[in-house]
Amino acid sequence: MPQEIIRDDEILNMNLAEMNLAEQITNILLTINQEGKMAQELISGFIQGKMELVKKGYEPIKKIKDDAQRMKESTMEYVVRVSPTLMTKELYMFSLSHLDRISQIIDSIIYRLSILAHSGFTLDQSIAELFSQFSSTSFNMVELLYTESKYLYSNSKKVGEIHDEINRKEDLVDQLYRRLELEIIRKYSNDLFHLLLLKEVVDLIEELSDKIRDASHDFRYISLYKA
Template sequence: MEPVSVVERRVRDLILEHTRRVCEAVRGMVLTIESYTSMDSRGVALHLKRTKQMEGEADDYRRNIYEFLARASPALLNREDWLRLSIDLDKMADLAYSVAYRVSIACDKGWFPPREVVSKLGELAEATLQLCEKLKEALFTYTFNVERALAVCKEIELGEEEIDRMHRDLEMKILEVGAPLPLTMLLRDVCERMESVSDFIIDAVQDLRLIAFYRA
């Protein structure tokens, strides 16, 4: 059986690779939205494909983490915390692809958002990506400075509060502009799913805090 330090280092490396794929999936989501609001159907198709690829690679890492933890579980007391973290990460990638996919459907049908919605939609998408990048920073920093990682976690929580505000503003704007019902429903769905990504980022922050207790 491998020493605990070796096992944790290995699972930590897997989680970091998982997180990189998740962030790239979210980035692909943002680029898909940017292409959509620019009425660039080729860009939408290109970035949707990239988002799907990253979502698939993230899922592969989730399975690798499950398999590794199943073999290494006797040596790792906080195995369940690492599992929860991986699950929360994977949900972010799934949501990112689901947003990009819905946006691609709207683009294919020629359903484009009113100008008043475009900027707020882009702002929410970009803020979601920045929050995901902050999570990646926290997880990377955890490997050598737990206190700094926990400070980044606090920054993430403050950022999520801002995303909540942006989400409420966007949802209200979608209702105010009076777009056709199918587009209104789709935009609200996209808005909700992006907000859910930030919720899972907060869940991942809580997972990381629990993991950090073992190194306190």
């Protein structure tokens, strides 16, 4: 009987820890989603040639990124404290690392766009539509991941559905990336400085979709364990 009571207490502690972690992860993603939405506005401004907007956009993005990083560190400390009762601790640590990288990538994208804006660069309109579709598809995945996190503890079926949608969008991003990469090289082959910077932006947007997919995998595994 005492062993059963101890076992029940362990299960209760684990459930409480996972509920708290799910809430903290959702709060981190709420912050990252705000960062992503602001970044999308700046990317839209970049595409439309509103370079003064882009020039001023990096500092607010950096502030949100720093907030997300502090939240991530606090949550990691919580995982360490509750780890004796948490069988899924490694999955949570992986997911937090992926979220941190997602926020850093968004910061890096806007930093490079601000350099392009300050250099007097304007995006050629012949590739603007493709660039817009590529970036919006990747950044829309941020909001999907945020939505997925809301169901992390409560609805494994919904997590699976959103996970599948994220995978489909990541495949589309890969296809658009290959097309856009070729167009950028063709268009700016005689402008090495801007070519390299713009190529870095495109590479980072593609990496963003990869990391969102990785975080979604983490959420899927966590939800399957709970189920």
